[in-house]
Amino acid sequence: xxxxxxxxxxxxxxxxxxxxxxxxxxxxxxxxxxxxxxxxxxxxxxxxxxxxxxxxxxxxxxxxxxxxxxxxxxxxxxxxxxxxxxxxxxxxxxxxxxxxxxxxxxxxxxxxxxxxxxxxxxxxxxxxxxxxxxxxxxxxxxxxxxxxxxxxxxxxxxxxxxxxxxxxxxxxxxxxxxxxxxxxxxxxxxxxxxxxxxxxxxxxxxxxxxxxxxxxxxxxxxxxxxxxxxxxxxxxxxxx
Amino acid sequence: xxxxxxxxxxxxxxxxxxxxxxxxxxxxxxxxxxxxxxxxxxxxxxxxxxxxxxxxxxxxxxxxxxxxxxxxxxxxxxxxxxxxxxxxxxxxxxxxxxxxxxxxxxxxxxxxxxxxxxxxxxxxxxxxxxxxxxxxxxxxxxxxxxxxxxxxxxxxxxxxxxxxxxxxxxxxxxxxxxxxxxxxxxxxxxxxxxxxxxxxxxxxxxxxxxxxxxxxxxxxxxxxxxxxxxxxxxxxxxxxxxxxxxxxxxxxxxxxxxxxxxxxxxxxxxxxxxxxxxxxxxxxxxxxxxxxxxxxxxxxxxxxxxxxxxxxxxxxxxxxxxxxxxxxxxxxxxxxxxxxxxxxxxxxxxxxxxxxxxxxxxxxxxxxxxxxxxxxxxxxxxxxxxxxxxxxxxxxxxxxxxxxxxxxxxxxxxxxxxxxxxxxxxxxxxxxxxxxxxxxxxxxxxxxxxxxxxxxxxxxxxxxxxxxxxxxxxxxxxxxxxxxxxxxxxxxxxxxxxxxxxxxxxxxxxxxxxxxxxxxxxxxxxx
Numbered sequence: 001x002x003x004x005x006x007x008x009x010x011x012x013x014x015x016x017x018x019x020x021x022x023x024x025x026x027x028x029x030x031x032x033x034x035x036x037x038x039x040x041x042x043x044x045x046x047x048x049x050x051x052x053x054x055x056x057x058x059x060x061x062x063x064x065x066x067x068x069x070x071x072x073x074x075x076x077x078x079x080x081x082x083x084x085x086x087x088x089x090x091x092x093x094x095x096x097x098x099x100x101x102x103x104x105x106x107x108x109x110x111x112x113x114x115x116x117x118x119x120x121x122x123x124x125x126x127x128x129x130x131x132x133x134x135x136x137x138x139x140x141x142x143x144x145x146x147x148x149x150x151x152x153x154x155x156x157x158x159x160x161x162x163x164x165x166x167x168x169x170x171x172x173x174x175x176x177x178x179x180x181x182x183x184x185x186x187x188x189x190x191x192x193x194x195x196x197x198x199x200x201x202x203x204x205x206x207x208x209x210x211x212x213x214x215x216x217x218x219x220x221x222x223x224x225x226x227x228x229x230x231x232x233x234x235x236x237x238x239x240x
Numbered sequence: 241x242x243x244x245x246x247x248x249x250x251x252x253x254x255x256x257x258x259x260x261x262x263x264x265x266x267x268x269x270x271x272x273x274x275x276x277x278x279x280x281x282x283x284x285x286x287x288x289x290x291x292x293x294x295x296x297x298x299x300x301x302x303x304x305x306x307x308x309x310x311x312x313x314x315x316x317x318x319x320x321x322x323x324x325x326x327x328x329x330x331x332x333x334x335x336x337x338x339x340x341x342x343x344x345x346x347x348x349x350x351x352x353x354x355x356x357x358x359x360x361x362x363x364x365x366x367x368x369x370x371x372x373x374x375x376x377x378x379x380x381x382x383x384x385x386x387x388x389x390x391x392x393x394x395x396x397x398x399x400x401x402x403x404x405x406x407x408x409x410x411x412x413x414x415x416x417x418x419x420x421x422x423x424x425x426x427x428x429x430x431x432x433x434x435x436x437x438x439x440x441x442x443x444x445x446x447x448x449x450x451x452x453x454x455x456x457x458x459x460x461x462x463x464x465x466x467x468x469x470x471x472x473x474x475x476x477x478x479x480x481x482x483x484x485x486x487x488x489x490x491x492x493x494x495x496x497x498x499x500x501x502x503x504x505x506x507x508x509x510x511x512x513x514x515x516x517x518x519x520x521x522x523x524x525x526x527x528x529x530x531x532x533x534x535x536x537x538x539x540x541x542x543x544x545x546x547x548x549x550x551x552x553x554x555x556x557x558x559x560x561x562x563x564x565x566x567x568x569x570x571x572x573x574x575x576x577x578x579x580x581x582x583x584x585x586x587x588x589x590x591x592x593x594x595x596x597x598x599x600x601x602x603x604x605x606x607x608x609x610x611x612x613x614x615x616x617x618x619x620x621x622x623x624x625x626x627x628x629x630x631x632x633x634x635x636x637x638x639x640x641x642x643x644x645x646x647x648x649x650x651x652x653x654x655x656x657x658x659x660x661x662x663x664x665x666x667x668x669x670x671x672x673x674x675x676x677x678x679x680x681x682x683x684x685x686x687x688x689x690x691x692x693x694x695x696x697x698x699x700x701x702x703x704x705x706x707x708x709x710x711x712x713x714x715x716x717x718x719x720x721x722x723x724x725x726x727x728x729x730x731x732x733x734x735x736x737x738x739x740x741x742x743x744x745x746x747x748x749x750x751x752x753x754x755x756x757x758x759x760x761x762x763x764x765x766x767x
Contacts, residue, residue, distance in 0.1 A: 194609070198610070202614065213635040220619045
């Protein structure tokens with residue numbers, strides 16, 4: 001099926017709870033999304049096979065198979081359709097598992113619809129193929145890819161090569177949660193101690209944040225990883 | 241009379257009089273021999289006086305001998321001495337001498353007077369002796385008992401009471417003593433002195449059977465198995481048990497004084513056991529009433545913190561549904577915001593109920609990983625963002641603060657609860673400070689507010705589940721779970737949390753202590 005360039009993005013909601021599906025349909029449609037629904041994992045896999053979804057909102061607890069299983073099989077089928085996981089609070093382990101299996105982000109129930117919309121935008125933005133331009137802009141932070149330099153709130157910041165790599169990773173995934181494992185793999189290329197990452201992030205914050213103890217740009221996702229706040233995310237948008 | 245035998249010679253507290261001293265030394269062991277000896281001595285003295293100085297009436301010498309016997313040894317040996325003295329007097333001094341026959345009326349009168357005087361003197365002297373001994377004994381018993389009572393008074397458990405009682409009894413009676421309180425369905429409580437001497441289990445079992453089946457009111461009965469003598473330990477309604485003692489080989493005959501002393505000691509022991517049992521009962525009742533208080537607090541909290549938000553949500557939603565047309569946009573928005581706010585409140589409370597349930601089910605398994613305090617403070621503050629937006633929040637983290645060993649998620653929840661608490665108990669516009677510093681291997685994170693502070697009596701209690709301070713005004717809502725969760729999580733992580741009032745101004749401070757993690761060396765990061 002051909003997709004018109006200006007065709008509205010199609011979102012598949014996979015949740016066995018009817019109220020949640022209805023909420024998402026009512027909440028997402030006004031923002032220009034076309035919402036389809038499925039109440040089981042097989043339906044999600046079918047939709048992916050038929051290329052009917054541009055983004056999947058996936059509940060982890062499904063009647064026929066676990067959400068983690070669904071992610072695994074979608075990624076195994078070489079599909080890189082963005083997946084946002086709906087999880088319950090307190091279950092950080094399955095969030096990390098979902099992200100490590102290839103989910104793009106998560107949101108914790110109960111959530112506000114504005115929060116979900118911000119997540120969808122962040123995930124989709126990253127999926128938009130990058131233009132050949134040499135400057136990446138994520139609100140307060142801008143990177144010049146050619147000169148390998150960073151500007152924060154209009155001021156040049158001197159970064160070490162590692163810090164630059166780290167910041168570049170954050171900026172290219174602005175608004176998206178990045179797990180410790182993912183960052184370590186991308187920046188260090190191997191399994192390194194998470195403590196290195198923490199100390200680098202701290203060093204980076206001291207250079208780019210107004211107050212490194214109350215950071216506003218690089219946010220900590222407790223037990224999961226970090227997230228660079230994108231321009232349209234509210235301060236508490238990523239909590240819980 | 242062998243009263244003197246029961247006087248505890250080894251007991252340090254026993255006061256021994258001169259009289260007791262004299263009698264216990266020799267006379268106590270061979271009373272009739274000493275009576276005989278005394279009479280022979282009197283005979284010798286009388287003969288000497290009669291032959292050498294020609295003293296005419298030697299009967300007085302015999303009377304002195306009889307009297308000494310009566311005072312030092314007792315009534316019956318003295319009467320025995322009387323008999324011997326009368327025979328000696330008759331045989332050696334009354335004519336015809338060296339014969340038991342009496343030849344004249346004068347002699348018969350002398351003999352009769354002698355016998356009568358001797359018996360009267362003997363009985364008087366023996367009575368004096370008995371009174372003296374009894375007074376002695378009474379003083380001694382009183383002292384023994386009061387000492388015994390003192391020792392039992394500060395014993396806290398039944399076991400302690402029995403331990404001390406057995407030790408004192410054993411010392412007083414000079415024999416091994418074992419105290420047993422049989423418990424139905426449970427092992428008996430036992431104590432003995434000396435510790436290694438005790439009746440074997442068969443012996444004990446048959447004694448307990450005897451004790452359990454004995455007729456009511458037969459508390460003075462004895463039961464003998466092998467070397468051991470058992471008697472009931474009872475002096476009150478509730479304390480019921482057995483005293484076992486093993487008299488030494490030489491004195492298998494029970495001594496009257498021992499029995500009286502044992503009676504008194506048993507009574508005191510029973511009272512002390514009673515006291516401990518009552519104290520335990522009172523403690524049980526206290527715990528039970530505390531549990532009941534908790535249950536009613538749980539109920540009221542659940543009805544308050546679950547029902548109230550639900551009532552608002554249902555009410556607002558139904559208002560929107562039925563009055564949609566008559567409501568203006570502003571009113572609709574108001575109702576919708578109410579629904580959202582109340583639902584979020586509900587979510588927070590349910591989260592806390594889940595946390596406390598996890599703590600009580602002991603399924604909290606914290607990670608022990610290095611955590612940067614700045615990270616966790618940031619995460620907690622972001623979680624509490626809407627709550628503290630009207631407070632001035634300041635974070636002060638010491639330079640080069642080492643990472644701590646903790647579970648980030650749990651610690652974030654702890655800090656979130658503390659920040660929530662600080663904002664709830666202080667007025668908008670006031671400051672909340674989060675300070676982290678370290679000392680040696682210990683990192684302290686303090687959350688300080690500018691609220692009303694904590695009542696001294698509440699400093700510990702506020703960590704109790706569902707406890708709400710009297711300081712909590714009517715406007716403060718919340719189930720009293722936050723701090724209980726904080727303590728539960730910190731216990732699980734091997735840290736501590738304490739509450740106090742601020743030194744520098746009015747306000748509360750909560751101090752978390754956690755161990756510092758081992759730091760990795762990072763030369764690259766220094767650049």
